[in-house]
Amino acid sequence: MTRRVRIVLGLGSLAVLSGLLVWGVTGLPDLGHPRGPYADLAPRMMLDERHVANAVTGVTFDLRGFDTLGEEMILFAAALGAAVLLRAQRTEHEAEAAAAMEEERGPGTADALRALGAVLVGPVLLLGVYVVVHGALTPGGGFQGGVLLAGALLLVYAAGQVAAIRRVRPVALVEVADAVGAGAYMLVAVAGLVFGVAVMDNVLPFGTTGSLLSGGTVPVLSIAVGVEVTAAVTLILSEFVDQMLLRHGDG
Amino acid sequence: MTVLQSVCLIAVAVAGTAVVLTRDPLRQAVAFGTLGLALSVLFLAFGAPDVALSQIVVAGVAVPVMVLLALAKIRVEERAARDEEGDG
Numbered sequence: 648m649t650r651r652v653r654i655v656l657g658l659g660s661l662a663v664l665s666g667l668l669v670w671g672v673t674g675l676p677d678l679g680h681p682r683g684p685y686a687d688l689a690p691r692m693m694l695d696e697r698h699v700a701n702a703v704t705g706v707t708f709d710l711r712g713f714d715t716l717g718e719e720m721i722l723f724a725a726a727l728g729a730a731v732l733l734r735a736q737r738t739e740h741e742a743e744a745a746a747a748m749e750e751e752r753g754p755g756t757a758d759a760l761r762a763l764g765a766v767l768v769g770p771v772l773l774l775g776v777y778v779v780v781h782g783a784l785t786p787g788g789g790f791q792g793g794v795l796l797a798g799a800l801l802l803v804y805a806a807g808q809v810a811a812i813r814r815v816r817p818v819a820l821v822e823v824a825d826a827v828g829a830g831a832y833m834l835v836a837v838a839g840l841v842f843g844v845a846v847m848d849n850v851l852p853f854g855t856t857g858s859l860l861s862g863g864t865v866p867v868l869s870i871a872v873g874v875e876v877t878a879a880v881t882l883i884l885s886e887f888v889d890q891m892l893l894r895h896g897d898g
Numbered sequence: 899m900t901v902l903q904s905v906c907l908i909a910v911a912v913a914g915t916a917v918v919l920t921r922d923p924l925r926q927a928v929a930f931g932t933l934g935l936a937l938s939v940l941f942l943a944f945g946a947p948d949v950a951l952s953q954i955v956v957a958g959v960a961v962p963v964m965v966l967l968a969l970a971k972i973r974v975e976e977r978a979a980r981d982e983e984g985d986g
Contacts, residue, residue: 678899678944703948778951786947794955801963880960887967891974 664897699852700861704782708789708868712847715868716836719875723829726879730822733886764806771799779873782863789869793876800881804888818885821878835864835871906940913937927965934958 676682692748693705707715779792839848860866913933920926934957941950 701948704920788948791948791951791955794959798955798959798963801959852947884963887964887971891967891971 655852675751682706689751694856696853697849697862697865700784700857700864701782701786701788703786704788704867704869705862708872709847709849709862710863712864713760714830715872716847719832719872720878721831722876723825726825726882729883729886733890752806753773761806764802764804764862766833768799768802773801775799775873775877779870780866782869783865784857784859789872789874790876793873794880796873796877797880797884800877801884822843824874825878825882828871828873828878831871832868832875835868839864857885900943903940903943906936906943909936910940923965923969927962927969930965931958931962934961 681687689706689710690702693699693702693709695706697709699709732739775792775795775798777792778787778795779789782788782792836847839850840846842848842850849863849865851867853863854861910933912934913929916924917929917933920929934953937957938950940951941947941953
């Protein structure tokens with residue numbers, strides 16, 4: 648295929664794509680005026696019947712809590728798959744990897760980066776916990792807070808402390824946390840069946856709107872997802888880190 | 899549409915084009931993070947703070963870190979291959 652044909656083909660498909668995009672966007676409802684009753688009913692229902700101030704988290708963990716259960720299992724399976732696939736290779740190189748771990752703390756990291764990483768660990772950790780536990784009140788929730796918490800652990804690595812990250816993310820503990828987070832969500836779902844009328848039924852007292860424990864099972868599920876996401880993301884990323892260090896040992 | 903929303907839309911268009919035009923994967927990871935931040939401000943300007951938070955943690959933390967780790971692994975392997983050639 649010559650360059651000329653490629654350019655004509657590329658511009659042609661770009662024109663078609665932009666045409667489709669413009670056509671689609673002009674058909675969208677105006678900003679703030681959604682079609683159908685769902686957008687108005689869901690926040691009102693969350694506030695009146697569940698005492699949840701942040702309707703988005705309410706929908707995620709109550710109204711469509713069953714969907715979130717599926718999503719959590721997807722992440723759990725992804726972390727499990729990454730660990731199984733990458734760890735099979737690790738046993739072959741275990742000794743070299745251990746040597747590489749010590750080596751990696753060499754002069755590769757700038758002092759400014761180490762200092763910045765060390766300074767940011769605390770605030771990011773605190774922000775992550777805040778976002779997880781305030782899911783029912785303000786924007787945020789288990790997923791966002793969980794990735795933030797995993798990010799805080801990564802900052803420990805960015806600070807050049809591979810030895811330290813071994814201590815703060817003992818693999819066995821991270822794996823257990825992953826399973827506990829996923830299992831806790833399951834248990835809350837089944838609790839609805841046992842103590843209520845259906846799976847995911849919100850069986851806990853709803854509390855006062857605006858207080859930390861308002862919304863019944865919503866904050867409980869938010870924390871369960873927070874634990875699961877923190878562990879899963881930490882597990883996946885630390886397997887990646889180990890992969891990188893592993894080859895380092897070979898070289 | 900307010901001025902803030904228009905500015906955000908333009909910023910997203912500029913950042914997105916920058917990601918496409920960046921050829922070095924290392925710089926691309928950083929450019930992609932910038933696009934993610936621009937998108938999250940856009941979501942905030944359109945009244946979706948929850949989505950904005952998710953956007954920050956995925957595009958600002960998770961994706962760049964994975965790209966950087968993959969690049970580091972490739973670089974280490976390349977260095978190892980070069981060393982072997984040098985020895986032989």
